[in-house]
Amino acid sequence: MAFLKRLGFYLIGLSIGLVFLFFFLKKKSDETGVSFCYLPNCRVLKELRSKPITYSEEIEQLVADQTLDSLSIAYFMNEGDVNFKKSDTKNTTCNTYSIEGIVKEKLMALTVKNCDSTTLIDKIEILD
Structure with a gap:
């Protein structure tokens, strides 16, 4: 498999994972009032x-x-x-x-x- 094809699959999977994390973490912080303070x-x-x-x-x-x-x-x-x-x-x-x-x-x-x-x-x- 060509490098560009593997890179494309990787980026598609990464973007889908980030979208899922964004929505799940946003939902968790809205429901429980949890905020992530790291700084x-x-x-x-x-x-x-x-x-x-x-x-x-x-x-x-x-x-x-x-x-x-x-x-x-x-x-x-x-x-x-x-x-x-x-x-x-x-x-x-x-x-x-x-x-x-x-x-x-x-x-x-x-x-x-x-x-x-x-x-x-x-x-x-x-x-x-």
Whole structure:
């Protein structure tokens, strides 16, 4: 059998297998709510969202003044980018992460402490 014919059969089988995997894995994730987080950014954000969230006094004041809303915080926790260079992951009690994102057309950084039982949203700063 010629090489091009074998390559064609291989590519046809591979594409059929990928289509089946795509539909089965999509169905599984839709039914069970399972998400596949393999990258460090995704894993950290998922870990932070899995615990009860508490706010520092500074953040509570900003929410009370309506300078910052809960949708902005939810955006950071779902779509933000963790800046590992500014984060302190060597701490024994609570790891501190800096999550950056664009909210209301401004680049902001949210500082979050990941403790054993809770997630503490500590402070927010504008980077622009």
